[in-house]
Amino acid sequence: MSxxxxxxxxxxxxxxxxxxxxxxxxxxxxxxxxxxxxxxxxQMNNLPSEASQYVDGFLKWFNREYPDLKVEKVDERxxxxxxxxxMIDGGVKKSDRQNKYLVDKVSAVLILQSYLDSKxxxxxxxE
Numbered sequence: 001m002s003x004x005x006x007x008x009x010x011x012x013x014x015x016x017x018x019x020x021x022x023x024x025x026x027x028x029x030x031x032x033x034x035x036x037x038x039x040x041x042x043q044m045n046n047l048p049s050e051a052s053q054y055v056d057g058f059l060k061w062f063n064r065e066y067p068d069l070k071v072e073k074v075d076e077r078x079x080x081x082x083x084x085x086x087m088i089d090g091g092v093k094k095s096d097r098q099n100k101y102l103v104d105k106v107s108a109v110l111i112l113q114s115y116l117d118s119k120x121x122x123x124x125x126x127e
Contacts, residue, residue, distance in 0.1 A: 001031075002116055009112035014101035021061065028066065036062065036069060039076030039111040074115050079107040086110070 002009050015023050027033075038059070041049040048056075059071060083106035087097045096102055 002112060006116050006119070009109045009116060011105040011109045014105045014108075020058070024062070025065075028069075033069065036066075036071045037112050037115045038071065038073055039079065039108065040073035042075050042077055044077075072115060074111050076107070076111055079110050082110055083107040 001012055038055065040055055041051040043049045055073075059073075062069075062071065080103055083103050084097060086106055087102070092102075
């Protein structure tokens with residue numbers, strides 16, 4: 001989730017896949033959301049990866065449930081590696097860096113921050 005000025009990405013919680021839809025329903029009832037930013041798995045040749053079918057299925061459900069809410073897909077290649085590096089640089093213990101939920105949470109923050117940064121840079125006007 002970002003701050004109201006859309007400058008900084010912050011992590012929420014990492015969920016089991018089976019809990020995602022209920023979490024989203026509950027979250028959207030409580031929070032004002034302008035856009036869902038989702039990591040989209042791609043291969044090195046820029047084509048969707050095998051895992052993208054699961055994201056596509058989720059997006060079909062999401063678009064049916066929330067047709068007026070904007071969705072942005074962001075390339076998620078290398079985010080797990082970047083999350084690992086960020087945790088190492090941040091002094092996170094090795095045992096904590098092996099926690100998939102923590103890696104996923106940091107990866108999600110990196111994906112959202114990437115989106116926020118690209119949005120900010122695309123809004124600058126050149127003279």
